[in-house]
Amino acid sequence: MWRRVLRPQVTGTAGFFWRSLFTMKLKSSEFQSLFTDGLSGLAELFEKHQYELRIAGGAVRDLLSGKRPDDVDFATTATPEEMKRMFLSAGIRMINNKGEKHGTITARVHNENFEVTTLRVDVEMDGRHAEVEFTTDWQKDAERRDLTINSMFLGLDGTLYDYFKGHEDLQNRKVRFVGSAEQRIQEDYLRILRYLRFYGRVVLEPGDHEPETLDAIRNNGRGLAAISGERIWVELKKMVVGNHAAHLLEQIYDLELAQYIGLPPDGNVEEMKRVWENAKDHSPKPMTVLAALFRCPEEVEKMDVRLKVSREEKTLAVFLVKQRRELHKSQDDPDSLKPFADFIIDSREMDSKSKVCELLKYQGEDKLLAELSRWTIPRFPVSGHDLRRMGITSGKEIGSTLQELRDIWKKSRYQMEKEELLSHIKP
Incomplete structure (x- = not known):
């Protein structure tokens, strides 16, 4: 059942405007399955001390999509100090205090860890980090989030709190920033890549971007140069194995973002699109898709300096760039798997078979990939x-x-x- 409440909202210098708060009751089996002894104990504790506790962000999105979330984050009106006093009085152990300065307390209840974060409002942003203040206003916390589909809360009674039509966007397979795309991006430039990643997860067809969103990304792309390579790589590698990866990587080049995120400025986009078509049905590794953009091993080295990828990821990219033309099936030998088997035997490396499987995905050799997957060294x-x-x-x-x-x-x-x-x- 839906309920709509009109209320005024303020967003920085944007002034007042009216936004509808939509609520509904969720009673799905995925939602009910979250109520372990740990969560029930946590909920009872917050209720006893009269603090509100709701599920936040991506877990709400997943539940509304009919999925049981892998990770569940919680938001509360209690401050970190209030949570600590509450947990200590109940004899509940707290772990990993690194998130406390950002308002997050991790409590261990019935052998489960629960991350609970105080509602926040941004008071100062530099495009990479934000200084925050705590609040008890759920709408203000929702307002500081990046995308409408990530700005919803779910009460433990199943009530959905949706201030920015996130549920409607999710139903319509739309990805939109909360409020002004320009403002949201300038608060944290990494949101450019988060937008593209979630576009691949939510939107049915490529090419359905709102023009003003693409303009905001293009105008602010250079801000990505100040974002750490590790943060960029987390988003990028999720994007390139999701839906519409070829389209999204092409967008990165069309929007002139590549130079800021470690990809070659003149990357081979056509080769990448061909490789994606070859590999997309075989769960390619992120670097298998990205390797198509590199024209030589030196470009892989430059990428690694910027993104600080793992040794395994870097060596796979170098291998693919070096071997994509050299190591291929023989047209004359009836045993077309032989060149690949010989390479694996000769290399004597533990991961050689895995690398060759990625090469076969790159090359679109579906039959040989199936044979090699069954082959025991x-x-x-x-x-x-x-x-x-x-x-x-x-x-x-x-x-x-x-x-x-x-x-x-x-x-x-x-x-x-x-x-x-x-x-x-x-x-």
Whole structure:
């Protein structure tokens, strides 16, 4: 059941305007499944001390979409000090006090951790961080959030509190900033990438952006240069494996954002679009899609300096850029998997099979990808110990003999057993 309440709202210098507060009752099984002993105990404690407690942000969005959220954040009218006194009096342990200066207290109730954050209002922003003050006004807290679909609250009785038509946007598959897109972006420039990421999660078809939103992004894109690479990479790698990834990466280039987020300014967008079509149905890793933009390994190095990706992610990108043209199926050999199997055997690296699978996704080799996924890396049956038993003691000779036997083993399609291989050693 819906209820609408009209109330005045203030947003900085924007003046007064009327916004509708929509409420409804949610009774889904996904919502009911959240009520563990821990959450029930937490709810009873806040009710006893007469503080409001609601589910906030992304968890509300997921529940309204029929999904059980992986993480649930809570908002409250209680200040951090009030929460600490309340938890201490109830004998509840608090952990990870790093979030306290931002208003977040993490309490452990019935072996579950609950992050509860005091309602806040921004008082000073520099495009990267915000100085906040605590408030008891739910609407003011909603106003400081980025997107309408992330600005809703859900009471523990199932009541939805929606100040900016977030539920309507979710139903209509729209992604909009709360209030002025320009203002929201200038408060935190990372919201540009968050907008694009959520666009991929929510919108059904690419290319359905509001022109004023794209204008606001284009006008403020250089602000991303001041955002840390780690924060950018968190958003970027989620975006490139979501829906419409090719369209969103193309938008990044159309909006002239690439130079600020570690991507090559003249990235190969057409190659990226082709690779995305090849790989999208096979759960590619983020770097598999992004590698298509790089024209040489040096561009991967520049990206790493900006984004500080993991060693595994960087080596995958370098591998794909180097091998995407060199390592491919043979047109003459009926065993088209052989070049890839040989590469894996020769590399002797733990993650070589995983890298080659990503290469096959990149190349669009669906059949070979299925074959390689089923293939078990064979174990070379001969060791240096076997050669020493045959009287070969020189380390150099052992090394060269093992390599000769590996070549013979490879030609046998890895079928030859130890004794047969050892028979090739000349006395």
